Amino acid sequence: MLEWDTLTPRANPDLLGHEAAEKTMRATFESDCLAHAWLISGPRGVGKATLAFRFARFVLTGDAAQNELLSDDSAGGLWVDPEDPVFSRVASGGHTDLLTLERGRDTKGKQRGEIIVEDARRLGDFLSLTAGEGGWRVVVIDAADELNRNAANALLKLVEEPPPRALLLLVCHVPGRVSATLRSRCRRLGLAPLNNATVADLLQGWQPGLDADDVHGLTHLAEGSPGRALALAEAGGMALYRELVGLIASAPGIDAQALHGFGDKLASRGNEDTFAQAMALLSGWLARLVGSAARGVAFVELVPGEARTAKRLLAARDLDQWLELWEKVGDLAARAGRVNLDRKQIVLGVFTALERNARA
Numbered sequence: 001m002l003e004w005d006t007l008t009p010r011a012n013p014d015l016l017g018h019e020a021a022e023k024t025m026r027a028t029f030e031s032d033c034l035a036h037a038w039l040i041s042g043p044r045g046v047g048k049a050t051l052a053f054r055f056a057r058f059v060l061t062g063d064a065a066q067n068e069l070l071s072d073d074s075a076g077g078l079w080v081d082p083e084d085p086v087f088s089r090v091a092s093g094g095h096t097d098l099l100t101l102e103r104g105r106d107t108k109g110k111q112r113g114e115i116i117v118e119d120a121r122r123l124g125d126f127l128s129l130t131a132g133e134g135g136w137r138v139v140v141i142d143a144a145d146e147l148n149r150n151a152a153n154a155l156l157k158l159v160e161e162p163p164p165r166a167l168l169l170l171v172c173h174v175p176g177r178v179s180a181t182l183r184s185r186c187r188r189l190g191l192a193p194l195n196n197a198t199v200a201d202l203l204q205g206w207q208p209g210l211d212a213d214d215v216h217g218l219t220h221l222a223e224g225s226p227g228r229a230l231a232l233a234e235a236g237g238m239a240l241y242r243e244l245v246g247l248i249a250s251a252p253g254i255d256a257q258a259l260h261g262f263g264d265k266l267a268s269r270g271n272e273d274t275f276a277q278a279m280a281l282l283s284g285w286l287a288r289l290v291g292s293a294a295r296g297v298a299f300v301e302l303v304p305g306e307a308r309t310a311k312r313l314l315a316a317r318d319l320d321q322w323l324e325l326w327e328k329v330g331d332l333a334a335r336a337g338r339v340n341l342d343r344k345q346i347v348l349g350v351f352t353a354l355e356r357n358a359r360a
Contacts, residue, residue, distance in 0.1 A: 009049035009142075010100070011091035013082045016202065016226075017194040018047055022077040024189065025055050035187035036162045039144065041172040042191030045227020049142050051191065052169040053090060054078045056098055056138045059167060061086050096132035099123065101141045115141075117150035123158055127166050136165050144170040145177035152179055159185045193224020202226045207233045214238045217302045221284065235277050242303055244281055247351065249309045251358035259351055260344075267344035275343050279333035282350065286326035293319050316360040325353055 015022070021040075028034050038055075040048045058078040080087050089095040103112045104119050123139055131137050141147075147155060159168060159182060170186060172178055200219045203226070204210065210218070210233060217238050222229035232238075247254055247262060266275040289310050292299040299310035314322070332346050 008091075010053045010093070010140075012050045012053070013079075013087070015047050015050050015054055017198050018051055018191055019077060021051060021189055021191060022054070025051075026058070026078055028187075029059065034167070036166055037159045037168040037170065037186040038189055039170045039172050039175065039178070039183060039186035040189050040191065041175045043193055043223065043225050043228075044173050045222070045225035045229075045231065046191050046193055047226070048171045048173075048191055049140070051078075052140045052142070052171055054080075055169060056140055056167075057084075057086055057090050059136050059138055060090065060095060060097060060133075062133075062135050097135065097137050099126045099137075099139045101139060103146055113146075114148045115146050115151050116148055117154055120147065120151035120154040123155065127158060127163050131165065136167055137163075138167045138169065140169045140171070142171040144172045144182070145174045147178075152182060156182050156185070194226060195224070196220070199224060199226050199229050203229045203233060206230055217241065220300065220302055221281065223284075232277065235274060237277060237281070240274065240278055241281050244278060244285070245303045245306055245309070248285065248313075248354065249305060251313070251351070252355045254351060254355060259348065263344035263347040266347055267342070272343075275336070275347075276333065279329060279336070279346075283326060283329045283333060286322060286329060289313065290319060290323050290326055293322075313358055317357045321357055325350075325357055328353065 025038075038052075040052055042048050055078055057080045061080055061084065082088070086095065090098055093100070099122065101115060101119060101123065103115050105111050126139065127137055129137070141155070144152075144155075155168075156179070158166075162168070168186075170178075175183060196219050199222055200215055203215055203218060203222075207230070214233075218229050218232050221232060221237065221241065243262065247259060250258075265271065266278055288299060292310065293314050299307045301307045329350055332341075332350065335341060336343060336346055
């Protein structure tokens with residue numbers, strides 16, 4: 001069995017829960033009416049990039065219907081056997097007719113917060129060449145909503161005037177961040193969150209040592225995204241969530257030493273991912289708080305006492321003030337990923353605002 005941390009979208013042979021999307025892509029390919037650009041949207045971690053590389057492999061096999069390494073149960077889908085040479089070359093990044101566009105790194109080796117125009121210009125050079133194997137040239141952009149304005153404009157020119165037998169697959173987390181003009185030039189394909197049973201099965205398969213409570217909690221927190229569930233599990237997500245909920249439950253009157261210790265942990269070198277996970281968990285908790293109140297339903301409890309805490313906080317402040325805090329957390333988390341903000345100060349600032357809201 002492949003290890004989770006090595007199973008990148010380009011190397012993942014399996015995709016669950018998106019059979020209808022696969023059938024749509026295969027049907028258009030076999031009908032000779034294949035759209036030259038696809039915008040594959042949906043929540044993070046739901047399988048968008050895995051689907052894009054799955055389609056890329058299928059197209060790059062050439063006459064897929066004649067491929068002896070296609071599984072008997074792949075009818076209507078895009079499955080290609082991992083033993084196929086195309087699969088291994090796509091997985092290793094060595095296929096000459098496939099280009100992947102992602103956020104690059106700056107001069108200090110740090111990953112950029114966006115895809116810049118210099119990266120996007122590589123597409124023109126790549127697509128101007130004849131396919132090395134006489135078939136299609138395929139581009140996977142992961143993700144289109146991370147293109148800056150100049151990069152998006154460069155891409156738009158290629159989408160509007162594509163060369164023959166060129167296929168552009170745009171992964172997209174938030175379609176609203178992609179220009180309306182670019183969206184209108186693409187075939188839209190949305191992937192919905194998976195059901196909890198499927199996410200739980202995947203989680204248990206990759207992390208068999210998790211106890212039932214953690215599987216239940218992580219599945220609920222993942223909101224239909226197996227990628228998020230697995231990333232949370234790898235990061236000790238339930239322990240982080242319990243620590244976060246403990247701080248929330250003590251408001252107002254959060255212990256300063258505990259809060260500073262939490263901030264120091266998230267701000268320490270090498271803990272960028274833990275910080276991002278913590279901010280996402282806090283944002284998600286506040287979204288559930290606001291959502292439960294707006295819909296008049298009970299707060300779903302993953303840690304003992306959560307529902308009681310939610311009820312107390314909602315009684316302390318109007319719903320719009322909790323909505324404002326939720327928006328602030330989301331904005332700060334997004335900005336922290338793009339610019340060099342002090343992560344500890346973000347944590348302290350967010351919990352100071354939460355303390356203020358918690359005072360009746």
